[in-house]
Amino acid sequence: MEGTTKKEASPEQIVHELSGVVPAHYVMPPQDRPSASAGAAPIPVIDLGRLSGPNPDAQEAAKLRSALETWGFFMVSNHGIETSVMDAMMNVSREFFRKPAEEKQKYTSLINGERFRVQGYRNELVKSDGQTLNWSHRLSLQIEPEDARSLHLWPNHPETFRDVLIEYSSKTKAIRDLILRAIANLLKLDENYFTNRFTSKALALARLGYYPSCPRPDLVLGFKPHCDGGALSILFLEEHTRGLQVLKDGKWYDVLCEPYTLLINIAECMEIMSNGIFKSPTHRVLTNAVKERFSVVIFNGVDEETMIEPAPGLLDEKRLAKYRKVKSNDYYASVFGQFRQGKTIKDTLKV
Ligand SMILES: O=C(O)CCC(=O)C(=O)O
Ligand SMILES: [Fe+2]
Numbered sequence: 199m200e201g202t203t204k205k206e207a208s209p210e211q212i213v214h215e216l217s218g219v220v221p222a223h224y225v226m227p228p229q230d231r232p233s234a235s236a237g238a239a240p241i242p243v244i245d246l247g248r249l250s251g252p253n254p255d256a257q258e259a260a261k262l263r264s265a266l267e268t269w270g271f272f273m274v275s276n277h278g279i280e281t282s283v284m285d286a287m288m289n290v291s292r293e294f295f296r297k298p299a300e301e302k303q304k305y306t307s308l309i310n311g312e313r314f315r316v317q318g319y320r321n322e323l324v325k326s327d328g329q330t331l332n333w334s335h336r337l338s339l340q341i342e343p344e345d346a347r348s349l350h351l352w353p354n355h356p357e358t359f360r361d362v363l364i365e366y367s368s369k370t371k372a373i374r375d376l377i378l379r380a381i382a383n384l385l386k387l388d389e390n391y392f393t394n395r396f397t398s399k400a401l402a403l404a405r406l407g408y409y410p411s412c413p414r415p416d417l418v419l420g421f422k423p424h425c426d427g428g429a430l431s432i433l434f435l436e437e438h439t440r441g442l443q444v445l446k447d448g449k450w451y452d453v454l455c456e457p458y459t460l461l462i463n464i465a466e467c468m469e470i471m472s473n474g475i476f477k478s479p480t481h482r483v484l485t486n487a488v489k490e491r492f493s494v495v496i497f498n499g500v501d502e503e504t505m506i507e508p509a510p511g512l513l514d515e516k517r518l519a520k521y522r523k524v525k526s527n528d529y530y531a532s533v534f535g536q537f538r539q540g541k542t543i544k545d546t547l548k549v
Pocket of ligand 1: 405407421426433435442481483495
């Protein structure tokens, strides 16, 4: 992960090597550029083994509550995904991104060279509507529901890519459900209130990220500030991977990850379903002058056809709904719409 070898010269790197100048369409406006970090966010590691079963550990549950109330992010250990599977996942991702540009372009998310679809490979090299671009490449693939997979966009090199992605992502389902139950317990809802909304029709989207090194990390962002769509994001970063930051009280804090833990954050539908008790954190990714960076995110969303709404069990005459309900199909149509321009859907649903 620490490697800085550049097997593939991306257009950014060519620019970098020739002149050290970042193209103008990556340069953030001064107010949005990376500022000094407020320090590392003290995000706890939750031992998932201690949260599962009929008698979850109260101390561990309290740690989860505090993390959800404070940061919206936490790490999980004892999560059931073998280190070999995690290593394999990162390796196939890295191998994919190291392929020549023409090879990756076969999986492009551009339709007819102009419109983006959600799935596929996207290198953010296409300038659009004066937006400043992220200094990153991504490969997004819908994994669930199974019949929604667009397998023609799944790389078949390295040969193990598909099997590894399926194995890795299917193992995140148990993590998702365990956390959903723990959150329901914290909110004193029926333990299966959330998991009932995540049947075999629930949505899972994988986003593999590659952030090349950048000659001017002070001017650009690997990923602009955003709240994740869906309900729960499961993020895998290797040891020593830096760059992720979370916004709290107007300050940006670094989010660091311990080896072989997973970083979890709640996404905007969980904020809505918890009626704002747990907030979906705004986060961003910085680049690095010498190190490239890789990440693997699994976004989890409720079933299509269900309603995304504050849980009725959290509402009464004193606790009114803070968000309007939205049909998940309509929600996904907005999330997957082109160029969200930094807007979050939850904000448009606030009462
Ligand atoms: O790469 C990362 O660390 C985070 C990526 C991210 O926030 C996202 O893909 O939504
Ligand atoms: Fe994100």
